[in-house]
Amino acid sequence: MSVRVHRVGRAALLLEVADDGEVASLLTELMDRQRAGTLGGVTEVVPAARTVLLDGVARPEQLERQFAGWEPVPVALGSGPLVELPTVYDGADLAEVAERWQVSGEEAVRIHSGCEYRVAFCGFAPGFAYLTGLPERFAVPRRDTPRTRVPVGSVALAGPYTGVYPAASPGGWQLLGHTDLPLWDPDRDPAALLSPGTRVRFTPAAGAG
Amino acid sequence: MSRRAVEVVRSGPLTTVQDAGRRGVAALGVPGAGALDQPARALANRLVGNAPQAAVLETTLGGVALRALAPLVAAVTGAPAPVRVDGRPAPWGAPLRLAAGAVLELGAATDGVRGYVALDGGIDVPPVLGSRSADLLSGLGPAPLTVGLRLPLGRPVGPPCWIEPLPQPAPPRELVLRLDLGPRDDWFAAGTPALLAAARYQVSPASNRIGLRLTGPPLTRLPGRGELPSEGMVLGAVQVPPDGLPVVFLADHPTTGGYPVVGVVPLADLAAAAQARPGTPVRFTPAAAQRRRPPG
Numbered sequence: 001m002s003v004r005v006h007r008v009g010r011a012a013l014l015l016e017v018a019d020d021g022e023v024a025s026l027l028t029e030l031m032d033r034q035r036a037g038t039l040g041g042v043t044e045v046v047p048a049a050r051t052v053l054l055d056g057v058a059r060p061e062q063l064e065r066q067f068a069g070w071e072p073v074p075v076a077l078g079s080g081p082l083v084e085l086p087t088v089y090d091g092a093d094l095a096e097v098a099e100r101w102q103v104s105g106e107e108a109v110r111i112h113s114g115c116e117y118r119v120a121f122c123g124f125a126p127g128f129a130y131l132t133g134l135p136e137r138f139a140v141p142r143r144d145t146p147r148t149r150v151p152v153g154s155v156a157l158a159g160p161y162t163g164v165y166p167a168a169s170p171g172g173w174q175l176l177g178h179t180d181l182p183l184w185d186p187d188r189d190p191a192a193l194l195s196p197g198t199r200v201r202f203t204p205a206a207g208a209g
Numbered sequence: 210m211s212r213r214a215v216e217v218v219r220s221g222p223l224t225t226v227q228d229a230g231r232r233g234v235a236a237l238g239v240p241g242a243g244a245l246d247q248p249a250r251a252l253a254n255r256l257v258g259n260a261p262q263a264a265v266l267e268t269t270l271g272g273v274a275l276r277a278l279a280p281l282v283a284a285v286t287g288a289p290a291p292v293r294v295d296g297r298p299a300p301w302g303a304p305l306r307l308a309a310g311a312v313l314e315l316g317a318a319t320d321g322v323r324g325y326v327a328l329d330g331g332i333d334v335p336p337v338l339g340s341r342s343a344d345l346l347s348g349l350g351p352a353p354l355t356v357g358l359r360l361p362l363g364r365p366v367g368p369p370c371w372i373e374p375l376p377q378p379a380p381p382r383e384l385v386l387r388l389d390l391g392p393r394d395d396w397f398a399a400g401t402p403a404l405l406a407a408a409r410y411q412v413s414p415a416s417n418r419i420g421l422r423l424t425g426p427p428l429t430r431l432p433g434r435g436e437l438p439s440e441g442m443v444l445g446a447v448q449v450p451p452d453g454l455p456v457v458f459l460a461d462h463p464t465t466g467g468y469p470v471v472g473v474v475p476l477a478d479l480a481a482a483a484q485a486r487p488g489t490p491v492r493f494t495p496a497a498a499q500r501r502r503p504p505g
Contacts, residue, residue: 006392009473012443014392044235046441048465053441055235122238123439123465126347167348186337186349192237 003070012055013063017072019050020120020132025072026052027196039063047121047196049130077118080197085164086205087113087155091175093143097157100140109204111138112176117162117200122192127166127184129194134162146172153178155202162202164194179205213281213330213362217354218312219274224354225343225418226332228264234338235464241444242344243460245418245483246323249287252375253327256284256304258367263331264341266354268324272315273354275326277307281362282329282369288321288484289377302375320380321484330363345418346461384412384485386457386474388447388495393437393469397449398429401471402495410455414487419463420448420456421482423491427453428471439465445474447493457482 003026006014017026027047033039040063043056057063089109098108117133139160147170150156154165156173163173166184179202183193194200217224227250230243244250244267254263266273272290277283283305285292292299293314299305307313315324334341334351343350354360390402410425428449442448446458448468457474459482472495474482485491 007389008392008443008470009389009445010475012473014440043232044441046235046464048440049438051438051440053235053443055441055443056232121439121465122236123463124238126234126237126239126349128238190237191234191239191338196236 003067003072005064005067007060007064008053008055011057011060012053013057013060013067015052015054015067016050021074021077022072023047023050023052023120024077024118024197025075028075029070029073030054048123049121078116078199080118080199082199082201083193084201084203085155085179085181087177087179087202088205088207089113089177090207091155091177093156093174094176097140097174097176101138108176112162113202113204117202119194119196119198119200120161121196122194125166125169126186127192127194128163129192129198131162131194131200132160134160136160140174142172143174146170150175151178153180153183155179166192213279214359215275215277215281215328215362217273217356217358217360218276219272219314220354220356220358221268221271221273223269224273225267225345226264226334226351226360227267227342228340229262230342230460231338231340231344231349235441238347238464239338239349240344240346240461240464242340242342242350244325244342245460246287246325246480248480249323249325250327253284253286253325254331256286256302256370256372257282257327257329258365258369259327259329259331260366263327263363264334265328265332266326268315268318268326270322271317272324273326274312274314277309277311277313278359279309281307282365283307283313284327284369285315285324286327286375287323287325288318290318290324291316300374301377303373304369304371320486321378322486323483328362329365329369333361333363344461346463378484381481381485381489384481384489384491386478386482386491386493388472388474388493390472390495390497391470394471396430396434396437396469397471398431401428404428405471405493405495408493410491412485412487412489412491416487418459418461420458421485423455423457425454425491428455429453430469437467437469439467442466442470443473445476445479446470447472447474459483
């Protein structure tokens with residue numbers, strides 16, 4: 001579908017498309033225009049599930065006209081940088097997820113680690129990435145009761161997304177395992193290991209001890 | 210020579226370091242943070258001769274007390290409150306010279322919520338992602354002040370603005386917030402703008418740096434729209450969770466959210482929102498978002 005442009009207050013626009021593939025396409029277009037200098041003043045470009053928010057827009061009317069009727073062009077999703085996350089599949093919900101998928105625990109690990117993922121967007125906490133790439137039939141609901149504390153590095157599922165907790169926090173996602181790679185370090189540049197567009201693979205690793 | 214610094218004698222209920230906030234990192238899930246009452250922060254910086262971007266202290270209702278560890282200049286703005294230097298009354302809204310060892314005390318706010326204390330040279334804690342602001346949602350930046358903490362100051366860059374004390378802001382009897390409708394006003398029952406215009410809300414005590422929470426008539430969502438996929442949120446967004454009670458997003462708001470935003474309060478109205486005490490009556494003046502369509 002062509003992009004729907006919503007005004008958000010006086011200095012922001014919300015560009016809405018059909019799905020995450022079109023968000024990727026829109027994001028690529030936005031980055032191209034930003035590099036080419038035709039986007040104008042924009043402070044924040046925030047992708048999400050079906051939208052991209054442009055905030056701190058110097059001339060919203062102009063940008064609104066620029067994008068009205070724009071059609072997403074399919075982009076190759078396999079072009080971003082690739083990050084491999086060594087993952088110990090020892091999560092508290094692995095057995096339950098395997099049961100939902102009607103496979104064994106080993107098969108669940110093979111399914112999850114056999115896909116290539118892509119960071120669709122970040123949110124919830126600094127450096128928390130929403131990864132797409134798991135086939136739709138493996139989507140799982142959030143836990144009915146969120147945990148008060150999910151350990152740092154937890155690899156988890158909710159809906160169509162895989163996420164990795166960049167810090168310990170409360171959370172309702174289904175825990176598959178954990179990685180020891182630091183996801184978030186504000187003193188590092190870039191602070192987030194997984195930023196929108198990054199490709200990700202989970203490689204099964206042996207647990208300590 | 211010892212470094213210019215202040216030591217926290219009394220932290221108050223919640224005192225944080227704040228500047229203009231973090232920009233350009235929302236896509237990583239990092240909130241903007243920054244002072245809630247930016248005009249008051251800018252004024253405090255001007256009074257002590259700081260650059261506009263310098264970091265200051267933001268107090269919450271109960272004030273703060275600081276000992277100068279070197280001669281310095283301070284100024285207090287924001288919520289009106291009694292100011293004392295070594296126990297003697299001192300002016301609010303004017304530069305104050307503090308000798309080494311002097312204690313600057315900002316008492317409980319007599320009105321409003323957030324006070325601002327600027328020190329010449331600015332608070333010089335290490336910046337995180339380009340800002341010295343404390344972000345209480347994600348825990349980035351310096352932790353809230355605790356007794357005994359020493360805060361380093363930068364080098365003064367300009368002369369203080371030696372003026373007569375400024376008049377204190379008058380207490381607002383009612384908080385009136387303009388509201389530009391959208392982007393998800395179509396998720397609400399017909400007549401929602403009229404309801405918003407007529408409704409009388411109150412500031413809830415559950416308000417914080419993340420959002421101004423309101424009590425009053427709940428807004429009704431249209432049935433059958435399902436759940437909104439998470440989308441980017443702006444400062445001033447009025448998000449409506451399932452209980453129907455609007456929340457006005459302030460500086461530490463999450464970067465994305467899954468509840469529909471009925472409208473956005475313009476930036477210029479947010480300083481007053483940050484100074485409205487629990488119980489303050491609140492009214493919205495909704496207007497359709499200004500848009501110019503191309504001719505034809």
